Amino acid sequence: MALPKYTETRYRIWHYFYIAICTFVFIFLIAPLFVIFPLSFNAEEFLVFSEGMKNLDPDAFSLRWYKDMVYGTKNPWGLAAKNSFIIAIFATLGSVILGTVAALGLSSRHMPFKGIIMATLISPMIVPLIISGVAIFFFMAKAGLAATHAGIVLAHIILGTPFVVITVTATLSGFDHSVTRAAASLGSNPVNTFMKVTLPLILPGVISGGLFAFVTSFDEVVVVLFLAGLENTTIPIQMWTGLREQLSPTILAVATCLIILSTLILISAELLRRRSERLRGINR
Amino acid sequence: MSSETKQILTTDGIPLEISLRKAERKNKIKAFLLVSPLLLFLLITYIFPIGEMFTRSIDDKMITNMLPKTFKSMETWDGKELPPEEVFASFLSDFKILVDKKEHGKLAQRLNKEKNGFSSTVKKLFRQVKRNKIDESKNIKEQIMKVHKRWRDVEYWRAIKRTAPPYTSAKYLKAIDMYLNEDNKITQVSEDRRIHRILWLRTVEVAFFVTVFCFLMGYPIAHLLATLPMKYSNLLMICVLLPFWTSLLVRTASWMILLQQQGVVNDFFVMIGLVADDNRPEMMYNKVGTYVAMTQILLPFMVLPLYSVMKTISPSLMRAGKSLGGTPFVAFWKVYFPLTIPGIGAGCLLVFILAIGYYITPALVGGSSGTLISNRIAYHMKTTLDWSFASAMGLMLLGGVLVIYWLYNKLVGVDNIKLG
Numbered sequence: 001m002a003l004p005k006y007t008e009t010r011y012r013i014w015h016y017f018y019i020a021i022c023t024f025v026f027i028f029l030i031a032p033l034f035v036i037f038p039l040s041f042n043a044e045e046f047l048v049f050s051e052g053m054k055n056l057d058p059d060a061f062s063l064r065w066y067k068d069m070v071y072g073t074k075n076p077w078g079l080a081a082k083n084s085f086i087i088a089i090f091a092t093l094g095s096v097i098l099g100t101v102a103a104l105g106l107s108s109r110h111m112p113f114k115g116i117i118m119a120t121l122i123s124p125m126i127v128p129l130i131i132s133g134v135a136i137f138f139f140m141a142k143a144g145l146a147a148t149h150a151g152i153v154l155a156h157i158i159l160g161t162p163f164v165v166i167t168v169t170a171t172l173s174g175f176d177h178s179v180t181r182a183a184a185s186l187g188s189n190p191v192n193t194f195m196k197v198t199l200p201l202i203l204p205g206v207i208s209g210g211l212f213a214f215v216t217s218f219d220e221v222v223v224v225l226f227l228a229g230l231e232n233t234t235i236p237i238q239m240w241t242g243l244r245e246q247l248s249p250t251i252l253a254v255a256t257c258l259i260i261l262s263t264l265i266l267i268s269a270e271l272l273r274r275r276s277e278r279l280r281g282i283n284r
Numbered sequence: 285m286s287s288e289t290k291q292i293l294t295t296d297g298i299p300l301e302i303s304l305r306k307a308e309r310k311n312k313i314k315a316f317l318l319v320s321p322l323l324l325f326l327l328i329t330y331i332f333p334i335g336e337m338f339t340r341s342i343d344d345k346m347i348t349n350m351l352p353k354t355f356k357s358m359e360t361w362d363g364k365e366l367p368p369e370e371v372f373a374s375f376l377s378d379f380k381i382l383v384d385k386k387e388h389g390k391l392a393q394r395l396n397k398e399k400n401g402f403s404s405t406v407k408k409l410f411r412q413v414k415r416n417k418i419d420e421s422k423n424i425k426e427q428i429m430k431v432h433k434r435w436r437d438v439e440y441w442r443a444i445k446r447t448a449p450p451y452t453s454a455k456y457l458k459a460i461d462m463y464l465n466e467d468n469k470i471t472q473v474s475e476d477r478r479i480h481r482i483l484w485l486r487t488v489e490v491a492f493f494v495t496v497f498c499f500l501m502g503y504p505i506a507h508l509l510a511t512l513p514m515k516y517s518n519l520l521m522i523c524v525l526l527p528f529w530t531s532l533l534v535r536t537a538s539w540m541i542l543l544q545q546q547g548v549v550n551d552f553f554v555m556i557g558l559v560a561d562d563n564r565p566e567m568m569y570n571k572v573g574t575y576v577a578m579t580q581i582l583l584p585f586m587v588l589p590l591y592s593v594m595k596t597i598s599p600s601l602m603r604a605g606k607s608l609g610g611t612p613f614v615a616f617w618k619v620y621f622p623l624t625i626p627g628i629g630a631g632c633l634l635v636f637i638l639a640i641g642y643y644i645t646p647a648l649v650g651g652s653s654g655t656l657i658s659n660r661i662a663y664h665m666k667t668t669l670d671w672s673f674a675s676a677m678g679l680m681l682l683g684g685v686l687v688i689y690w691l692y693n694k695l696v697g698v699d700n701i702k703l704g
Contacts, residue, residue: 011612022508025501029583030523032538033530035548039541048546098322105318110311117319124330128641128685130658131678134665135333138340158330161322219531221644222658226665239533243648247540255534262529266522269529 033259040065040252047247065253076238077254084234087149088217091156095213098157099164100206104198106165107172118165125162132159133223140227147229155223160213167212171205171276204276211269215262334682341676344452347394350387351378355448363442371441372425376418383413399443405434442466455676460484480660480677487657490574490646491639497579498635499628502586506627509587510594524591528584536645539577543567543649569651577649582638586631593627629696637685657681 003015043062044050052060069077102121105111124132136155137146145151179201183193199206221236228237235254242251292300348355353374361367382388388410395402409431412418418427429436446468457463457470461478465471472478505524509517527535542548550564559565567573597620605615643662646654657677664674 018504018508022505025505025583026520026523028501028580029527032535032542032580033526035541036534036538047541047544049548049551098325102319102322105315105320108311108315108318110308111315111319112312117323120326120331121319121322124326126637126685126689127334128637128658128681130641130643130661131334131337131682132330134661134671134674134678135330135337137665138336138671139329139333154329158326161326165322215529219533221533222662225662236531236533239531239537240644243533243537243540247537251537252541255531255537258531258534262531262534263526266525266529270525 036252036255036259040249040256042249042252045249047249047252065249068250069253069257072250076233077235077250080233080235080238083149083232084218084236087152087156087232087234088214090153091160091217092210092214094153094157095160095164096206096210099161099209099213100168100202102161103165103168103172104194107169107175121165122162124158125166129159129222133226136223137226146227147232149232152224152227152232152234155227156213156217156220159220159223160216163212163216164206164209167205167209168202171202175201204272208269208272208276211265211272215265334679337675337679340672341455341679342451342453343672344447344454345450347391347447348450350382350391350394351375351444354378354444358445358448361445363438363445366425366429366436366438367441369423369425372428373420375444376413376420376424376428379409380413383410394447395444398447399440401434402440402443405432405440408432409435439466455673456680458673459677459680480657483655483657483660486653486655487640490571490578490656491636493575494578494582494639495632495636497575498583498586499632501579502583502590502631503624503628506587506590506594509591510597511599524584524587527580528588532581532644535581536577536648539573539580539649540568543573543576568649569654571650571653573649573651574646574654577645578639578642581645582635585634585638589630589634590624590627593624593630597623626696629692633688633692636688640681640685 003012007015038053039047039049041061041063042050042053043060043064050060069075106114106118106121111117136158140146140151140155143151145154175198179197180193183197184190188196219236221240224232224234224237225240228234235258239251239254242248294300294303296303354371357371357374358367361371379388379391382391388406392403392406395406409428412431418424434440443466446464454464459480461473461481462470463473505520509520509524512520544550545564545566545568547567549567550559553559554561554564567576601619601623602612602615605619606612610618641658643654643656643658646656647659648654658681661674661677661681664670664677
């Protein structure tokens, strides 16, 4: 952002001040994620940069904590990771299916009571998590699903569907309904029309909603703390207990893996968003 | 000619109007059927349980069912003097049933909550009943009164009578450090036991300041992102989106590392000479830690709605403002800022609501000042198992959030909250 030559000094100063603030905020946002990287390769047990690390001494770095994460005795991370992935995948599938179907109905102009139904469907996103946790726990306890995988999956479907509903209805808002009518007039039945015409067009929205649902489930700790038993421990639960008791470098190794995962998710979400905008004909 | 127009018929011979209405209804049903699986699912697993929280929070049926005859015979008792023989007799018969069912402990516990001292009083009566010391053919009132001096105290019988209604507001009063005293008046608990009000205030305070900090930090960068050429802004957007997609616990962990006494932030302060090496400030386990970490964690939720609103504001508006004689500041304040208000509203609402229900981060980096109301709800759910109290506090929190949402709707109007 170059300033024109005629800018007065005070606005020039203000402009540089503004740039400085922005730089500070960007560093504030992103820097914490990068502290974890080097420290997770620390050869020592302390969570500070050792002298060796500051001098880039190769001996000061090691994969010790990554080994501990994978092979460590009484290692909780393996089970936690397995559970987290299973739960997140099923929760995502459930959220995507329920959410997409509901979004199709919601974006129909014939939908009665649209406002109140929409409010109900996205309420799990608006209600503070702790309250959702209490309510869902009451239901699961009554249904005998507390401390089961199924219970946690259902809970995460509840929390994940609002994201799918929102992204898919947003995608459908730019959807040209004449293509489905064209398909119908050419003799396609509704299911076939959906699979062959509608779904491919709204797929980016569906997938990015699914990504939101996946991350919500994978990162969810408040509700799962109510529901999980020893058998259903997940990565967030392990991190929560780990951080409460003692901050060990193994947690940093796990955190590094999670940051890599979130980077991958970010990239796919970005690509999808662009594709979706292209398909919907939004040019910027 | 009559004004009667000829009805238009479809090919089946049905009037077009009816046929159209039919099709319309069919479409309505179809749309509703598509929504119904999710709607039903949420109603059963989520909305009804929230309703159940309410009945649970005011429920006091247990004791009503435990002493049915006692409460029936107490109806005519005015509560001024000791109750008549009849009340004592029905109390004894209720109590005997409870002893048979081994539920007298629960009764003692519940009555003790109403008035201290019931625990031992009931226990003593239990021992007498167990040993069959009380002869039902004689005067029961005299015999019970002999068991413990508190059975001779009218205050205790009044306390029993107070528990008669199947519903109670006690949990709600407890959540604001109040209770109903002997004369059914709402009173404050003694000063040293007022913990909940502090927690409510602290929760609102944390949520409010985090929202303010997020706004102050989010507004400039959202503006920068919206005005920079696409090439650069896409790159900078990563700084916002990567934290957004990264686990909350990972970010909390990194703040714990950064803010510790030997941490990077303190190292930096020592390096630039702001503080002495042997006098490093404590930045974690206090409010500073809570504010810093929560602001960073919630900042993307402020930036994204602001960005999506600012993106739609044409740069020529600012130029027009300036060319009409406004200084850049005036042009910004009179033209640009009012246009961003929907974004500010959405961002602040989102951040505030998320912040008010948070407890993971404050619990980890906030130390003793990091205990917020949600923390307390979780504590009662998991440790004391006082679920009705947890429900009451949860519903009060929910009520607060709904009020904020309603206010927002009045002031700004709810439009779709964009997710980036």
